[in-house]
Amino acid sequence: MLTMKKFALPNQSGPCRVLSFDDKCVGCNKCVNVCPMDVMIPNPEKGEEPIVVFTEECWFCGGCVQECPVGALTLVAPAKQRISTIWKRKETGEEFRVGMTNPLPPVTTPPSGNRK
């Protein structure tokens, strides 16, 4: 079994993975600099994705997601929100939510407004 080096770390905060970066991220740190709460720091290794340090201060406003030039960011609501936000498909009565297993395909209708 795994016996690699392990470190003693304090508990993660309640909401723990608030942001996930996919491999499109080039480490430009634009998201780091737009965050009002400054919850991220640039990664010491150049080009790597930033490090989220003050997770419980994240306000979930999504400013960083909109700032990312390559769309590499996804805002991850805490599990207690994901489990609270349920919708039911009217005809089938099926229930769905963000984060469920075998989800619906995405809906691609853009928001109203033509400003990008």
Add this chain to the structure above:
Amino acid sequence: MNWHEYVAQTGQVPKWPYELGYDKETVISCDVLVVGGGVAGCRAAIAARQGGASVVVMDRGFSKRSGEGGAGVDHWHGAVTNPCSKVTPRMYSEAAMDTTDGFTNGLARYIIGKEGYDTLLEVEKMGVQIRDEDDEFKGSIFRDDETKLMFAYDIENKHCLRIYGYDIKPCVDREMRRLGAKVLDRTCVTSLLTEGGRQGARVIGATGVNDRTGEFVVVKAKAVVISAGRTNRLWGFAPELTESQSMCNLNQTALGNTIGWRAGAEFIGMEMSGRAVLSGLGYAPYSTGNNNNTYQGAPTVDRNGKDVYYANAYGKLLYDEADIFKASDEGSFIIGHGIGLDNGYKPQYRITTTDPELWKKVMAGEYQQPFYNDMTKLPATSRRMIFGLMLAHEGKCRVPIYKNFTQWGFDPDKDMLQYPVQDYSRFPIDTSWCGPENTPANWRGGGGGYLVDWRLQTSLPGLFAAGCGPIFGHGCHGESHTSGRYSGRQAALYAGQNDAVEPDAEQIRRERERCYAPIRTNGDVGWKELNYAIAKIMQDYCGDYKTEHTLDMGIRRMNDLFETEGQRMYASNPHELVRVIESLSLCELGIAYMEAAKARRGSVKGLGFFRNDYPEYDEAQKKHIPISLKDGKVHTRDLSLYYHLEAPYSSDLEENYQRYSQA
């Protein structure tokens, strides 16, 4: 990646990425200093620049997205002079005063009525979409086909608009920087500089600390505009539990008010501390079924598809969509929602809500939880308006709700969003996501702000106020733009007529000493522990039960906490240092609230204020009690609720506006 993952993989703690400068001090001078880079601050800076003044903006976060308005907005209140509006600025101001028995800011409401629409047109020029240009909602009852404007709440009187405001802050920020305002981001204001360092004297600048480098900055200015955020973290503090559900973020500590209080400015309405409706103990904003504000008009059904109807302010059920957006009295108008009039809302001004008898019917078994929004019952344009326009642009909704839900397949044409299953016996299901049902009685929400004159100048010369945090009884997003624009203009005028004054070196030295103590002493109290203690004191001594004696005890406890634990704080990096400075400022703000509660010897419905030792609601209490610090002692006086229409001002709103709004 998370900090824990980085540290687990690399085995070391990442160093602080920014160059430390605890001992660096930079001094900047300008004509107008704007404290707070939210929407109000940006408009104040733009207006001051247009007035020819050199401007510095001190923003706690990063002005592109900072402030409550930074997360987007869907309504614009106060556009009373738009071409389709049947409401005049006088009606707007008088209605606000009427519905709160005078406990709001009639002066600010009038200025907002006068200039709200022009402020919106300027935002349009800055690139924000305010009209349905692509005719997506052509023929809809909410749209005026000629001007293509979209209206909310009251589609007869058409004085409040629906706008595409998700990127309003980046646009306003870009314009502010284009016009040459110097923006100090990541800089938390810590104190106001006054002439000769005296309390109550003219304000001539401010000090701040950078939360990345720890540098100390002194800004000398001829005029200062306070446009910082409103009260938060004072009664309810549990970030892990509430942050994802809160409309206010941790940067909101009403620090703009606290530094004014310390500098001796006069405040009113600080005793307003009703039950916290937005306590953060509910759900993420607009993430669950509801029919309030952004979702107004969304049909609600119960588990079996049975319709839940809207009702007007008198409880009469409304069956078709157009009736939902009408005033409950003929000839009256809906003044709006969520604009700081919560303790009032006489029936003729209120928005329509869910059937008030609903919970009785639920208990009688007529309806069964959970409830759902069934937007398929709406015409396609109305459905698109609620989810595509309003929800997609409202604060904290664009990414967490619209983008993430649709990513996981949510389609309003097919899907019904579920209401939380809760005990709705004390609060209507409209506010389902806010969580008032599950907020303890002594978790309160604060109010109050600077006493301002017709130039939005505070009692301290050279200090102006703008936005819903600093100004009592002010309103929401659109109003903050308007008062920011007005206040910026006035500040530029003031700077033009008064020359600079050198700040008092001793005041600056003392402030530096105070701010950097947590770095020098290896204390053992962290900012979160201090904040939990502050919240407990406010819950106990300024919560549900208030008497002279217990308020005195509360002030003693807070002073004790400030002078004991507050002097053993520690911070190991600039981020923590600035959080410590914020928490310490909350001690002072809490004391100000308790002093204000002590000063009012009576209970007042208009302020949601109740005293156990003066339980009667009597007429004599219908007055303001301006409160301020003079040489460290609290001074109060009585002031009429209609001071803005009494000597030295004219008794006519328009006359005052004409005399004071320009040079």
Add this chain to the structure above:
Amino acid sequence: MVAYSHPSQSGPCRILSFDKNKCVGCNSCVNVCPSDVMMPNPVRGGEPIVVFAEECWYCGGCVEECPRDALTLVTPAKQRLSTVWLRKDTGEEFRVGMRNPPPPNLTPPSGNR
């Protein structure tokens, strides 16, 4: 001066203070804690490290376990501010953690074990 990026400490953060010249790092407090919130110091003889402060239950088991009485339990500030007593004849108010406190009360608890 070097600073590091690390998450904020939990709400109650300094829950235990170790008397430097009494603690020899025997770790008996580490091993008695029901919630295992502490770990031995990697440096031999060093005082233990509190890792999971927010799991502390404030039962005081570690304080009683310490053979050299080197530990002081530090209840959170919000408790210290809530537990207040009034000296009857003088009307003075006192609390744990206050500045210039009255002299300690040395009466031992009942019981002779």
Add this chain to the structure above:
Amino acid sequence: MNWHEYAIRHGKLPEWPYEINYGRENVVESDVLVVGGGVAGCRAAIAALQQGASVAVAERGFTKRSGLGGAGVDHWHGAVTNPCSKITPEMYSDTAMQICDGYTNGLARYIIGKEGWDTLLELEEMGVQIRDEDDEFKDTMFRDEETKLLFAYDVDNKHCLRVYGNNIKPCLDTEMRRLGTDVYDRTCITALLTDGGKQGARVIGAMGINDRTGEFFIFKAKAVVIATGGGKRLGTFAPELTESQSMFHTNLTNMGHTIAWNAGAELVLMDQLFAGGIDAGYAPYSMGNADNTYQGAPTVDAKGTRVQHASAAGELLTEERQIFQSARPDTFVIGHGIGLGPTNTPDYNVSTLDHALNDKISSGELRLPLYNDFSLLDPKHRRLIWGLMLSHEGKTRVPIYETLSKWGFDPDKDMLQYAITNADMLSHRSSWAGLEHLPPNWLITAGGGGIVTDWRLQGSLPGMFAAGGFPLFGSGCHGEAQTTGRYAGRQAAWFAAEHDAVEPDRAQIEREKNELYAPVENEGGDVSWKELNYAIARVVQDYCGKYKTEEILDLGIKRLKDLRGAEGMRTYANNPHELGRLVECYRLIDLGICYMEAAKARKASSAILGFSRVDYPETDPPEWHCLLPISQLDGKTRVRKLPCDYYRRAPYSDVLSDNYDVYSAPAKMEV
């Protein structure tokens, strides 16, 4: 020093101090396995050893101070057969059943009544002080001069004692280890082993992991005693906000209920889920109050006006002795805080403060804050409250007595301030519980629910015995837990002597290991244990809260399973400590499902249970006035109806003492 200080001072991280071996198997064989090393578990181990059985104890924390009892105790309930008592075990059991309308455990209360006093005497031999040997309280109404015992609540009937219980757990622990128990600390038991790995079969051991090394433990045993604790993390979770004020700590997750439920055992009263626990108020007994430990402490208001005491029936008391007497001469005070819930008859309740206290505060007749003015007591009574009760109760010796004394608190001179709270909450005597600070929908699982047993305290699964204040349904507080632990330990030893060991089913072990160690391999996981726990608490608060219907409860079960299947599979643990907390969250999900199934089973509301169904509003209809044993078989839930007084109906005798005589001894060899 704090972890942060170490990381800052040394610029590097402290490595995990224990050698980690995720998944390494340790097999432990013994006659009797005791799950839970609290006071009940220690007594069970001692009793089983005395019967000659080999015993292993698996404890989540560290037995010396673990469990609720680890922090000390000041009362000993159930010492009904002590020489000064006027109460008989029959009276004790029947009264408990009467005031709960049957919704408590009459059987357990009888056993407690029979053996409570002997259990205490054994403690004295282990070194715990139970008498006022130094005559500190000579000639007070609480003390019996001859036996030097000190009594609480009811100084006439003298069945509940005051004990010097601060070091009770260390003494028990030393004795348990001296007798040769095989103790496994830091071991979180997550499942029972059953014969053939099937639900409903005989229990033949248990499995768990160590939260320092991550190693897997397989306990093979002929008999298992479940003596775990209560818990709150199901319906209330915010450690930073509540841990310093709560009577339950993070280790307490009702694990015994959950492993029994997963193994197919029958549980009852799981529909009792109290709203408004003691979590957002103040540190226990750190504020002025007149409740339990402080009973009889004088209370004055801000101006010094005395707040009077009132009998349980409400009339104001003039004499101090009346505070410690029953409201009626023909009844007795049964005790307080012993799991009897919101009793419906005042006749057996403790005295309280003036029932009109709140109105007097609202009307302004009394002004807050209130204070305890100990100086109004005679010195001995004052010393009894502060020196004995307060300094020995749970979580009070160090945090209150020693800390306040170090800062100069002197009960002879100082008045302890009550919490400032809105008036209508003050009628609740322990103002430090701070009910008005708690969000209304926060639920605690300290209801009376638990495992239903026969007269040998054996559950519905052969070889599984239940003991303690929570696993055994409706069975009281500290002293009761030790007594039932001692009884169950004996029974388990006898059972082990007559049954031979059974080899555990390998497939059951593999299933458990795969579930427990999934988070460790799941490098990309993004859900931590605290985030999962916040989500579990949210679902239970919403779907098993005040508004309960069949459909809502079904939705709640669906949400919990959804949470386990989605977020539960994306969890990761940094170290064995986090892994231990995470598997506790997995079991909390099972427990939540059990509570919702139980709520579905009871198709009526009940005022006595504090249970309400919107779809079945009728309160306490006769056909639903019974226990509803609920269990699982191949994953499906089964319910049956069981009369509340099943323990005195066929096949048992109506006379309690007959049953006790037969079943409290080893089964006679059937000829």
